[in-house]
Amino acid sequence: MTNVSDIRNIVLLGHGGSGKTSLAESMLHKCGVINRLGSITDKNTVSDFDDEEKARGHSIHSALMYLTHAGKLINIIDTPGYPDFIGAALQSIPAAEIAAIVINGASGIEINTRKLFAAATAANRARMIIINKMDAENADLGELVAQIQESFGPQCRCVNLPGADKQSIIDCLTNTQGESPIMDAASANMELIERVVEADDTLMEAYLSGETISPEKIKGCFVKAMIAGTVVPILFTDARKEIGVTELLNFITSYAPSPADGPFASLKKPDGTTEIIKPDAAAPLAGIVIRLGFDSRSGMKYSSIRIFSGSLNAATHLMVNDAKKPLRVGHPLRMQGNEGKEIEAATAGEMVTLAKLDELRLGDFIHDGKFEGKIEMPPMPKPMFSLALEPASRNDESKLGSALEKLAEEDACFKVTRDPQTKELVINGLGDLHLRVMLAKMEHRYKVSVNTKPPKIPYRETITGKADGHYRHKKQSGGAGQFGEVYLRVEPAERNSDPSLVFSWDIFGGAIPGQYEPAILKGINDVMECGVVAGF
Ligand SMILES: Nc1nc2c(ncn2[C@@H]2O[C@H](COP(=O)(O)OP(=O)(O)OP(=O)(O)O)[C@@H](O)[C@H]2O)c(=O)[nH]1
Ligand SMILES: [Mg+2]
Structure with missing residues (x-):
């Protein structure tokens, strides 16, 4: 220590x-x-x-x-x-x-x-x-x-x-x-x-x-x-x-300052208050996951943690964020680049690396059950560059999902999405170089090859002006007669409003029974999904 x-x-x-x-x-x-x-x-x-x-x-x-x-x-x-x-x-x-x-x-x-x-x-x-x-x-x-x-x-x-x-x-x-x-x-x-x-x-x-x-x-x-x-x-x-x-x-x-001098980590508690964590080895355990990596040869996952207080050893029951079930940790390691040296314990102020903990993610708050909350990480830039992927072969297809998942675990700015509209598998990163490096890593490390192309742009129809619509439904041939009359006014909601549909009745006296509302909303939502004019 x-x-x-x-x-x-x-x-x-x-x-x-x-x-x-x-x-x-x-x-x-x-x-x-x-x-x-x-x-x-x-x-x-x-x-x-x-x-x-x-x-x-x-x-x-x-x-x-x-x-x-x-x-x-x-x-x-x-x-x-x-x-x-x-x-x-x-x-x-x-x-x-x-x-x-x-x-x-x-x-x-x-x-x-x-x-x-x-x-x-x-x-x-x-x-x-x-x-x-x-x-x-x-x-x-x-x-x-x-x-x-x-x-x-x-x-x-x-x-x-x-x-x-x-x-x-x-x-x-x-x-x-x-x-x-x-x-x-x-x-x-x-x-x-x-x-x-x-x-x-x-x-x-x-x-x-x-x-x-x-x-x-x-x-x-x-x-x-x-x-x-x-x-x-x-x-x-x-x-x-x-x-x-x-x-x-x-x-x-x-x-230069030691961890005893500060600046200290601050824990944002569930009730909104903040608690300063002093680097006391005898206090409860608190730390954050600052690095994740998969060994390129063994494939083993290594998670590095900065410990702010308390101590961590092979017997520690490690709690992650607000999960209730503790993780069992192996021997803590101190890393020299790629080489890990086993240490008995790591205490407040130190960095430690743990192997094989699949559950850990970047930025996770780790503790021994005596702290509650979150240590805020710096804001990350949003990935704005995208590429659509297709597995090069059937063999690649089966391995693609897990390889991408591992790559995304290592890098907070690399995201994998499936576009609900175009159905394409899309990788998102901070630049062309970022995406190329991730694909090269996937090919060399996980032996997965893909073909890439610019993602399809998921064009969406939208309402640009105000309009009124009217429809009268009449059915008298055979069985009980049906009659319905709908007046609908549409106008654009604020851009990017959440939820995207703002629905309200424009009728006085409550003459329409409420039981019709879910069906009306479903109708509107279906049209919003598919579009009216061009079908998207
Ligand atoms: N002349 C000179 N060259 C240096 C010095 N320090 C590093 N280099 C050279 O500069 C190049 C870049 O050095 P790196 O150590 O990779 O720089 P880095 O900041 O780690 O770069 P990134 O990892 O891309 O962020 C290498 O070719 C080094 O040999 C220096 O003090 N003088
Ligand atoms: Mg460097």
Whole structure:
């Protein structure tokens, strides 16, 4: 069991190609977890272990890793940066106190940099910015820092700076000596301290009255300032040459929040109130499912959980959301990319992975029966790209349903629907690349081939204006005579109104017996389903 204050949970967020996976790799290498630095080109990083990731040279899923540095356990979640795979990144944000937004030093602020910075802010995470690829020849790092401050606010302040040779790092948190092409260490230090003291009234007063604030006091206030967001530290790295990586690890262990510092998870209870969950290992169990994956070889399902309070071991009776029946769990695992190491127990503040629990879904609230409610996940973008599928052969047909179900379980932004009108099987995702990758995964992993085509557009007739109709029914030939007379007025309801039919009587005195109403409604609904003019 690791002491809660000795844990740091960090999620790496940022646009595709900014170097998150390489950075995670170099952190593991620096700490001796791996003895060879893997690379994207050699397809041998710990994080991008999936065949599809290796083939494409970028991350598709989130991956969990861990290391120890300066006596602290650092859990790292590497996330994909391409907009098509943003679901996995968003899903990981609630799992970590620290959100590190990685920016490519050469290409600067990109679309997902902004989206993910905003998502981390909305989720109240302690944010930091890592400018990676500081070695890139065309990088104007001074200009980039200015753009970051303009886009994300003046709270973004440099904690270190690249040396003129881009081979070294100049600390400006505890040091005022040295000069970087961006600025001198003394000015950076002053700018940084200004923002840190803002989180503490006493320190702020002392600072404004001209007192020199000691490095110890700055250190004591830094975590508070990061959580409050008065400072968003900027650090520089070159992940390929592992420059700035030790400095990054030192910063995380000494200045960034542990689960004991916060921000804390909040549980939305059934009565509408909120309960803050403090990371107490002795308290009841509470956690959320942050990642799901199926092993490409064994097909085994792995569910990763962030534990907010309590403890989980092989004997735990695991409750999921408001289900009444507990699940039996096997040995908890701690994941290093694709490799799971059995651990006795996982406690508050940690991440843990459980095998073979088919019932678990992304975002599920797990507990031991003593908590009730839901921990909210960040909003997910709606899948807007669609493809209609047809199994390539009869053999594929039988396997298609279960393969699609597994793919949808892993990815909150991938949905499978059957269009009730066109009867087509349709997959929906965030972009063309998203859908192509899912189909490739289905082919390689589950050996299911499909033919695709653009989905038929389910055109629907609708009412565009107001109209009155009248029909008289008379039947006198044979048996009892029948007579009926109907007056119907139709006009458009509000667009997308739910329910789509708004029905009311326009008659005074109640001369029509109520028993006719269901038949009338059925008639109208049948016509609405089939259309009047063109039959759809
Ligand atoms: N020159 C240089 N190249 C780097 C650095 N960091 C990463 N790269 C290269 O940049 C490319 C992209 O790196 P990744 O680590 O895959 O980037 P990522 O952010 O994980 O990308 P996604 O998984 O697509 O979000 C790879 O070819 C890396 O070798 C760096 O600091 N300097
Ligand atoms: Mg990556």
